[in-house]
Ligand SMILES: Cc1ncc(COP(=O)(O)O)c(C=O)c1O
């Protein structure tokens with residue numbers, strides 16, 4: 271399928287590198303492609319960034335049949351543009367599609383669409399540490415229909431926007447609240463895909479944690495409220511003695527691409543890296559014994575986000591004196607080094623635009 | 624707040640009573656009202672039914688921060704228009720708002736909006752058994768923003784459309800598939816509100832049940848996969864010996880207004896009506912012993928939907944010989960009798976437009 275390009279006649283003012291915030295400013299163009307049962311995915315086009323016109327009965331508004339992805343384009347010192355493991359995002363997009371009864375997209379085609387859009391808005395990719403072009407592919411149900419069943423029509427849209435660091439704190443450690451009541455997802459539900467629905471389920475806990483002075487919520491499993499799942503929009507790792515642990519993919523956790531990359535790096539470096547069940551109790555006991563060395567979140571937005579403090583049922587523990595630990599730092603430096611082309615791409619993770 | 628009215632200049636063709644399907648045809652007008660932090664809910668207006676223009680970064684598309692309601696307007700023989708317990712819908716709308724960090728709406732105002740819209744499109748209310756005007760209020764996040772947090776702006780929209788019976792089978796018994804793997808909602812999640820997100824979570828199980836020849840899915844609790852929750856878009860009742868049982872509101876079940884009305888009617892009639900935990904095992908054992916007399920679903924769309932067959936892990940049981948039972952029928956006749964003004968409104972459930 272060819273992708274037509276209609277360039278904007280009224281380019282927008284780009285924000286200065288120091289004014290970058292997350293998710294507020296979007297580039298000049300967007301990609302859009304439609305699905306209907308007779309034509310399949312068709313009419314792929316890059317057009318000026320513009321509003322969508324949708325019927326008020328459009329199914330996604332009523333039944334949240336929508337999924338998304340998030341990845342970034344990085345500008346290297348020598349002016350190249352790097353994508354980080356974009357095929358993994360497209361694979362996960364399709365896994366999300368399958369779980370929500372949305373027709374999948376061709377992998378190569380989706381990659382071409384991302385690259386072409388980033389290329390058209392190449393000037394929008396900011397330069398500067400921690401900055402990048404955030405890329406948001408999403409697919410949503412477009413059929414005008416009231417009544418619960420999968421839509422027959424969809425739109426696949428990609429928008430992009432220049433971003434600075436996700437957390438105001440940057441690579442500084444964040445404070446995380448262990449959520450005792452609310453549940454984000456449970457096995458058999460949507461937790462392992464990037465469904466819009468999961469984020470609706472997370473809002474209230476996040477707001478309440480923010481009110482208590484915490485940046486994000488650490489989710490426990492929805493069945494026993496014992497085992498650790500993930501953090502807000504990040505997977506989570508614990509360094510306990512000589513072991514590095516991240517919760518196994520249990521069916522309710524998003525299989526993060528940063529998570530996967532960290533596991534691969536840590537194993538490559540020879541660490542004892544295990545994916546297994548880990549309870550919040552175990553983490554607190556390890557802290558008690560002086561064995562809890564580092565805790566960090568992993569995700570595209572923040573890359574590595576060290577956790578400096580945990581609060582579980584009123585028990586507050588400080589990790590590594592509230593400082594970024596050496597392994598968190600090494601992962602951050604290595605991942606961003608590869609992303610920005612400062613380090614060699616040993617694992618073949620970079621896709622050039 | 625006053626509600627302005629702009630009438631359409633191009634009224635649409637109304638479908639014949641025999642052509643009515645569910646959720647495909649919408650009336651000439653819609654209600655819309657906006658929320659911003661500085662103005663609160665403002666600019667309430669009834670306008671010709673029209674597309675909404677939304678930024679592709681509109682938060683609801685990405686994070687499913689949206690909720691809805693469903694109720695009906697019924698035309699009586701003598702030409703009146705009845706709403707059935709609309710205040711209950713508005714209370715539930717606000718409960719949904721609170722859970723999803725959406726600003727609530729004033730109850731009286733929302734009721735006025737519904738009535739005014741139904742009044743403007745009074746001619747769209749079909750006449751004929753089982754037909755009505757379906758009313759769909761919904762609220763969704765409108766802020767253009769990528770990043771997980773509640774939106775700062777919202778739209779409250781109401782659309783309506785003439786509908787026939789929800790199930791093609793009418794009041795005839797449906798076949799229900801007891802879902803062993805997928806989970807719709809779990810305590811601590813969104814199951815007890817009418818969040819769009821819940822319906823996304825239900826699609827795949829429903830499609831698979833349809834493929835097996837079943838109309839809907841019966842959900843079990845997400846923790847032990849033992850206890851009965853609800854059916855698709857209905858609550859569910861079991862008549863076992865002299866007891867009538869419906870699952871208690873456990874935190875993951877929608878508190879249906881038809882459910883509530885049935886409980887009230889059944890108690891009024893002197894039945895031993897209990898809200899309690901009930902396992903699928905208990906239902907099958909009751910059937911084994913010849914005690915399972917009737918099973919039925921309750922919901923605005925279908926009112927009462929008798930269940931003629933259940934399939935649980937390959938074990939198929941037929942209930943009441945696959946026929947509508949006497950209590951199901953009595954509830955259906957009474958509820959629709961009240962709704963269509965054929966029976967006196969003993970409980971004060973009717974609100975006239
Ligand atoms: C719920 C959730 N978990 C984990 C992640 C991290 O995934 P990734 O590393 O692919 O960005 C994200 C964000 O993308 C997320 O939304």
Ligand SMILES: Cc1ncc(COP(=O)(O)O)c(C=O)c1O
Nearest residue numbers: 856857858877879880881922923
């Ligand atoms: C999940 C779910 N359960 C139950 C119901 C029944 O609720 P009510 O009787 O208020 O229509 C509905 C539909 O409204 C529903 O969507």
